[in-house]
Amino acid sequence: xxxxxxxxxxxxxxxxxxxxxxxxxxxxxxxxxxxxxxxxxxxxxxxxxxxxxxxxxxxxxxxxxxxxxxxxxxxxxxxxxxxxxxxxxxxxxxxxxxxxxxxxxxxxxxxxxxxxxxxxxxxxxxxxxxxxxxxxxxxxxxxxxxxxxxxxxxxxxxxxxxxxxxxxxxxxxxxxxxxxxxxxxxxxxxxxxxxxxxxxxxxxxxxxxxxxxxxxxxxxxxxxxxxxxxxxxxxxxxxxxxxxxxxxxxxxxxxxxxxxxx
Numbered sequence: 363x364x365x366x367x368x369x370x371x372x373x374x375x376x377x378x379x380x381x382x383x384x385x386x387x388x389x390x391x392x393x394x395x396x397x398x399x400x401x402x403x404x405x406x407x408x409x410x411x412x413x414x415x416x417x418x419x420x421x422x423x424x425x426x427x428x429x430x431x432x433x434x435x436x437x438x439x440x441x442x443x444x445x446x447x448x449x450x451x452x453x454x455x456x457x458x459x460x461x462x463x464x465x466x467x468x469x470x471x472x473x474x475x476x477x478x479x480x481x482x483x484x485x486x487x488x489x490x491x492x493x494x495x496x497x498x499x500x501x502x503x504x505x506x507x508x509x510x511x512x513x514x515x516x517x518x519x520x521x522x523x524x525x526x527x528x529x530x531x532x533x534x535x536x537x538x539x540x541x542x543x544x545x546x547x548x549x550x551x552x553x554x555x556x557x558x559x560x561x562x563x564x565x566x567x568x569x570x571x572x573x574x575x576x577x578x579x580x581x582x583x584x585x586x587x588x589x590x591x592x593x594x595x596x597x598x599x600x601x602x603x604x605x606x607x608x609x610x611x612x613x614x615x616x617x618x619x620x621x622x623x624x
Contacts (some may be wrong), residue, residue: 379473394590398580398584401584402587403587404588404590404591404594406593407590407591408591410480410484410591411588413476413477413480414477416477417474418579420469420470420485421470424463424466427462427466429457429462431459432565434448437453437513437558437561438554438558439553439554439557442515442516442557443473443516443517443518443519446515446516446517453548467550469513470509471505471506471509472496472504474501474505477498478499478502479499481495481498481589485589485592486589490586491582491586494582497575497579497582498579501576504571505572507563507568507606508572510528511523511560511561511563511564514552514556515530515560515561515564517557522552525552525556526552532546543550546560547560
Protein backbone atom coordinates (compact mmCIF):
# COMPACT_ATOMS: atom_id res chain seq x y z
CA UNK A 363 0.00 0.00 0.00
CA UNK A 364 1.46 3.35 -1.03
CA UNK A 365 2.06 5.98 1.63
CA UNK A 366 1.60 9.71 1.14
CA UNK A 367 4.81 11.72 1.11
CA UNK A 368 5.02 14.28 3.90
CA UNK A 369 4.99 17.93 2.94
CA UNK A 370 7.73 20.27 4.04
CA UNK A 371 5.55 21.83 6.77
CA UNK A 372 4.59 18.41 8.13
CA UNK A 373 8.23 17.34 8.19
CA UNK A 374 9.18 20.53 9.99
CA UNK A 375 6.40 20.03 12.54
CA UNK A 376 7.49 16.45 13.16
CA UNK A 377 11.08 17.60 13.68
CA UNK A 378 10.04 20.27 16.16
CA UNK A 379 7.77 17.91 18.11
CA UNK A 380 10.26 15.04 18.18
CA UNK A 381 11.85 16.09 21.55
CA UNK A 382 8.36 16.46 23.05
CA UNK A 383 7.28 13.04 21.78
CA UNK A 384 10.57 11.53 23.00
CA UNK A 385 10.03 12.95 26.49
CA UNK A 386 6.37 11.91 26.60
CA UNK A 387 7.10 8.34 25.51
CA UNK A 388 9.68 7.87 28.27
CA UNK A 389 8.18 9.85 31.15
CA UNK A 390 4.52 10.74 30.55
CA UNK A 391 5.23 14.27 31.87
CA UNK A 392 3.72 15.99 28.85
CA UNK A 393 0.40 14.24 29.30
CA UNK A 394 0.38 15.04 33.01
CA UNK A 395 1.15 18.70 32.34
CA UNK A 396 -1.55 18.85 29.66
CA UNK A 397 -4.07 17.35 32.10
CA UNK A 398 -3.07 19.87 34.76
CA UNK A 399 -3.40 22.87 32.43
CA UNK A 400 -6.54 21.80 30.54
CA UNK A 401 -8.56 19.99 33.22
CA UNK A 402 -12.27 20.76 33.62
CA UNK A 403 -13.30 23.37 36.16
CA UNK A 404 -16.76 24.65 37.17
CA UNK A 405 -18.17 26.96 34.53
CA UNK A 406 -19.16 29.68 37.01
CA UNK A 407 -15.72 30.24 38.53
CA UNK A 408 -14.55 33.83 38.48
CA UNK A 409 -11.56 36.01 39.41
CA UNK A 410 -11.74 34.94 43.05
CA UNK A 411 -10.36 31.53 42.02
CA UNK A 412 -7.21 33.17 40.58
CA UNK A 413 -5.87 34.21 44.00
CA UNK A 414 -4.12 30.86 44.41
CA UNK A 415 -2.36 31.20 41.05
CA UNK A 416 -1.42 34.79 41.90
CA UNK A 417 0.11 33.61 45.20
CA UNK A 418 2.09 30.93 43.38
CA UNK A 419 3.33 33.51 40.87
CA UNK A 420 4.41 35.82 43.70
CA UNK A 421 6.37 32.98 45.32
CA UNK A 422 8.11 32.11 42.04
CA UNK A 423 9.11 35.76 41.64
CA UNK A 424 10.52 35.68 45.18
CA UNK A 425 12.45 32.49 44.42
CA UNK A 426 13.96 33.84 41.18
CA UNK A 427 14.91 37.24 42.58
CA UNK A 428 16.29 35.58 45.72
CA UNK A 429 18.62 33.39 43.66
CA UNK A 430 19.91 36.47 41.81
CA UNK A 431 20.46 38.38 45.05
CA UNK A 432 22.29 35.40 46.58
CA UNK A 433 24.92 35.69 43.83
CA UNK A 434 26.06 39.05 45.22
CA UNK A 435 25.08 38.94 48.89
CA UNK A 436 27.73 38.16 51.53
CA UNK A 437 26.27 36.70 54.75
CA UNK A 438 28.79 38.01 57.26
CA UNK A 439 28.49 41.05 59.57
CA UNK A 440 31.48 42.86 58.03
CA UNK A 441 30.25 42.72 54.43
CA UNK A 442 26.47 42.13 54.55
CA UNK A 443 25.39 45.78 54.52
CA UNK A 444 28.09 46.72 51.99
CA UNK A 445 26.98 43.94 49.67
CA UNK A 446 23.40 45.20 49.83
CA UNK A 447 24.60 48.69 48.89
CA UNK A 448 26.64 47.18 46.07
CA UNK A 449 23.56 45.40 44.74
CA UNK A 450 21.50 48.56 45.10
CA UNK A 451 23.92 51.00 43.50
CA UNK A 452 26.49 49.15 41.35
CA UNK A 453 24.96 45.95 39.95
CA UNK A 454 23.03 46.45 36.72
CA UNK A 455 19.27 46.45 37.54
CA UNK A 456 20.19 45.43 41.08
CA UNK A 457 17.88 48.07 42.52
CA UNK A 458 15.01 46.56 40.52
CA UNK A 459 15.70 42.97 41.57
CA UNK A 460 16.09 43.93 45.23
CA UNK A 461 12.95 46.07 45.11
CA UNK A 462 10.97 43.20 43.58
CA UNK A 463 12.23 40.84 46.29
CA UNK A 464 11.71 43.30 49.13
CA UNK A 465 8.22 44.46 48.23
CA UNK A 466 7.28 41.12 46.71
CA UNK A 467 7.58 39.55 50.14
CA UNK A 468 4.71 41.72 51.37
CA UNK A 469 2.71 40.98 48.22
CA UNK A 470 3.25 37.25 48.75
CA UNK A 471 1.97 37.36 52.33
CA UNK A 472 -1.01 39.57 51.42
CA UNK A 473 -2.03 37.26 48.57
CA UNK A 474 -1.78 34.23 50.86
CA UNK A 475 -4.13 35.85 53.37
CA UNK A 476 -6.54 36.82 50.58
CA UNK A 477 -6.44 33.31 49.11
CA UNK A 478 -7.10 31.68 52.47
CA UNK A 479 -9.87 34.19 53.17
CA UNK A 480 -11.52 33.25 49.89
CA UNK A 481 -11.19 29.54 50.68
CA UNK A 482 -12.78 30.08 54.09
CA UNK A 483 -15.66 32.24 52.85
CA UNK A 484 -16.40 29.86 49.96
CA UNK A 485 -16.35 26.85 52.28
CA UNK A 486 -13.60 25.21 50.22
CA UNK A 487 -11.93 23.87 53.36
CA UNK A 488 -14.72 21.35 53.99
CA UNK A 489 -14.82 17.66 53.12
CA UNK A 490 -13.01 16.32 51.19
CA UNK A 491 -10.51 19.22 51.13
CA UNK A 492 -9.56 19.42 54.82
CA UNK A 493 -6.01 18.20 54.15
CA UNK A 494 -5.50 20.89 51.54
CA UNK A 495 -6.59 23.52 54.07
CA UNK A 496 -4.02 22.17 56.55
CA UNK A 497 -1.32 22.40 53.87
CA UNK A 498 -2.40 25.99 53.21
CA UNK A 499 -2.01 26.86 56.88
CA UNK A 500 1.49 25.32 56.87
CA UNK A 501 2.31 27.34 53.75
CA UNK A 502 1.18 30.53 55.49
CA UNK A 503 3.33 29.79 58.55
CA UNK A 504 6.30 28.95 56.31
CA UNK A 505 5.87 32.18 54.35
CA UNK A 506 5.77 34.26 57.52
CA UNK A 507 8.86 32.48 58.86
CA UNK A 508 10.70 33.06 55.58
CA UNK A 509 9.88 36.76 55.72
CA UNK A 510 11.07 36.97 59.32
CA UNK A 511 14.40 35.27 58.63
CA UNK A 512 15.00 37.41 55.55
CA UNK A 513 14.41 40.68 57.39
CA UNK A 514 17.76 40.45 59.22
CA UNK A 515 19.88 39.94 56.10
CA UNK A 516 20.51 43.64 55.26
CA UNK A 517 22.18 43.86 58.72
CA UNK A 518 21.25 47.49 59.38
CA UNK A 519 19.83 49.09 62.52
CA UNK A 520 16.20 48.53 61.50
CA UNK A 521 16.60 44.85 60.69
CA UNK A 522 18.81 44.21 63.74
CA UNK A 523 16.45 45.63 66.35
CA UNK A 524 13.35 44.25 64.65
CA UNK A 525 14.94 40.80 64.83
CA UNK A 526 15.78 41.37 68.50
CA UNK A 527 12.11 42.09 69.18
CA UNK A 528 10.95 39.07 67.17
CA UNK A 529 13.35 36.66 68.87
CA UNK A 530 12.42 38.00 72.31
CA UNK A 531 8.75 37.43 71.54
CA UNK A 532 9.50 33.85 70.50
CA UNK A 533 11.56 33.43 73.65
CA UNK A 534 8.53 34.08 75.85
CA UNK A 535 6.70 30.99 74.54
CA UNK A 536 6.24 28.28 77.19
CA UNK A 537 8.61 25.29 77.28
CA UNK A 538 10.28 25.67 73.86
CA UNK A 539 10.57 29.48 73.89
CA UNK A 540 14.06 29.83 75.43
CA UNK A 541 15.41 26.95 73.35
CA UNK A 542 13.96 28.44 70.16
CA UNK A 543 15.46 31.87 70.91
CA UNK A 544 18.89 30.40 71.59
CA UNK A 545 18.68 28.26 68.45
CA UNK A 546 17.78 31.23 66.24
CA UNK A 547 20.49 33.45 67.72
CA UNK A 548 23.17 30.78 67.80
CA UNK A 549 23.84 31.83 71.39
CA UNK A 550 22.49 34.18 74.01
CA UNK A 551 22.52 37.27 71.77
CA UNK A 552 22.51 38.17 68.07
CA UNK A 553 25.96 37.67 66.56
CA UNK A 554 27.69 36.58 63.37
CA UNK A 555 26.32 33.05 63.73
CA UNK A 556 22.78 34.49 63.83
CA UNK A 557 23.21 36.09 60.41
CA UNK A 558 24.58 32.95 58.75
CA UNK A 559 21.92 30.85 60.46
CA UNK A 560 19.10 33.11 59.28
CA UNK A 561 20.59 33.14 55.78
CA UNK A 562 20.65 29.33 55.53
CA UNK A 563 17.12 29.03 56.92
CA UNK A 564 15.86 31.77 54.60
CA UNK A 565 17.57 30.44 51.47
CA UNK A 566 17.53 26.65 51.90
CA UNK A 567 15.31 25.16 54.59
CA UNK A 568 12.10 27.17 54.33
CA UNK A 569 12.02 27.53 50.50
CA UNK A 570 12.55 23.76 50.18
CA UNK A 571 9.66 23.14 52.56
CA UNK A 572 7.47 25.63 50.65
CA UNK A 573 8.21 23.94 47.32
CA UNK A 574 7.27 20.55 48.80
CA UNK A 575 4.06 21.89 50.34
CA UNK A 576 3.10 23.64 47.10
CA UNK A 577 3.60 20.38 45.19
CA UNK A 578 1.27 18.52 47.57
CA UNK A 579 -1.18 21.42 47.51
CA UNK A 580 -1.40 21.43 43.71
CA UNK A 581 -1.70 17.64 43.59
CA UNK A 582 -4.75 17.77 45.86
CA UNK A 583 -6.25 20.64 43.86
CA UNK A 584 -5.96 18.56 40.68
CA UNK A 585 -7.23 15.39 42.36
CA UNK A 586 -10.22 16.93 44.13
CA UNK A 587 -11.04 19.68 41.65
CA UNK A 588 -11.87 23.35 42.05
CA UNK A 589 -14.65 24.31 44.44
CA UNK A 590 -17.65 26.11 42.99
CA UNK A 591 -18.69 29.48 44.48
CA UNK A 592 -21.38 29.41 47.19
CA UNK A 593 -23.95 30.89 44.81
CA UNK A 594 -23.37 28.16 42.22
CA UNK A 595 -25.94 25.52 41.35
CA UNK A 596 -23.09 23.04 40.92
CA UNK A 597 -21.74 20.98 43.82
CA UNK A 598 -19.15 22.63 46.02
CA UNK A 599 -17.46 19.32 46.77
CA UNK A 600 -19.10 18.62 50.10
CA UNK A 601 -20.80 15.46 48.92
CA UNK A 602 -19.39 11.90 49.00
CA UNK A 603 -16.05 11.47 47.27
CA UNK A 604 -16.52 7.77 46.45
CA UNK A 605 -19.48 5.60 45.62
CA UNK A 606 -19.76 1.87 44.95
CA UNK A 607 -19.51 0.87 41.30
CA UNK A 608 -20.95 -2.13 39.47
CA UNK A 609 -17.81 -4.21 39.91
CA UNK A 610 -17.67 -3.67 43.66
CA UNK A 611 -14.78 -1.21 43.54
CA UNK A 612 -14.75 2.43 44.52
CA UNK A 613 -13.35 5.44 42.73
CA UNK A 614 -13.61 9.16 42.25
CA UNK A 615 -16.96 10.43 41.06
CA UNK A 616 -18.01 13.75 39.60
CA UNK A 617 -19.81 16.17 41.95
CA UNK A 618 -23.58 16.04 41.99
CA UNK A 619 -25.87 19.09 41.79
CA UNK A 620 -26.73 20.84 45.03
CA UNK A 621 -29.95 19.90 46.77
CA UNK A 622 -32.38 22.74 47.11
CA UNK A 623 -33.12 23.60 50.77
CA UNK A 624 -36.40 22.26 52.10
